Amino acid sequence: MGLSSRSAVAIHALTMLGRSGVHSLTSAEIADSLASNPVLVRRVLGSLRDAGLVWSTEGRGGGWSLARAPREITLYDAYTAVEAGPVLARHAHPPSDACPVGRHMQDLLEAEFRDAEQAMEERLGRTTIAHLVRQVLDREREVAESKR
Template identity: 45%
Template sequence: MKRNSRLSLALHALSHMAFNTDQPHTSADIAAHAGTNPVVVRRVLGKLREAGLLTSERGHSGGWRLARAPRDITLADVYLALEESLVASPSETEQDMCSVEHALAIRVSTIMNDVEASLIERLSRTTIADVRHAAQ
């Protein structure tokens, strides 16, 4: 996985949070661990908050917290919350395609959808708690 992907950042942040669920984690602290900008962290973690995986508090003692126990957050939950796909899909419009290209696009799209479903299923087998335990 690319080090600078949104999925990588999200999983990294959640895994760090799983080690200390009692205190909030600031965007600046998370950014320092992940080697990125706090603004990037807030954008990514905002998606996780919208999906109910995180909560956030503003102010001096605020920050991000897990909204669920680490054992109740799967990697698939995170992947789906980010609403992005690691599997590319064909982008050509049907009007611009010849019949062979159209048939090929349909076949490849079906395969890619199967790959995406398999990826999500496999990600659902691992929790943030599993990652935390592997890192100890």
């Protein structure tokens, strides 16, 4: 299975929640920022909740909040909460053993793909939601200053 947009939605939602601080946000508010459907956002938030990254309260004034500090949530945490399987798709069925390329390709690709996925995991593990919140705030400050 290849990487879906669920990771981007999850990281976006977590960054919004990190920026909001102690205030909870509704799935509709997060969906507005994503220009997306609240149902999709709720599904992703449900996976994040199952992973212990967010929690929700029901009723008037309810919504979603981070379950941990933004500095304690990495992009890799978000990725693993919403994605299943490897990022890079493998052969759907074994190639031909009669072919000199086919008989070796699965093993060769497996090693390359595994190394690439490990590099991605390590990179995502170095970036926290707090880091993205700081970048958003910095960019907003730059935009405000450029309008003066």
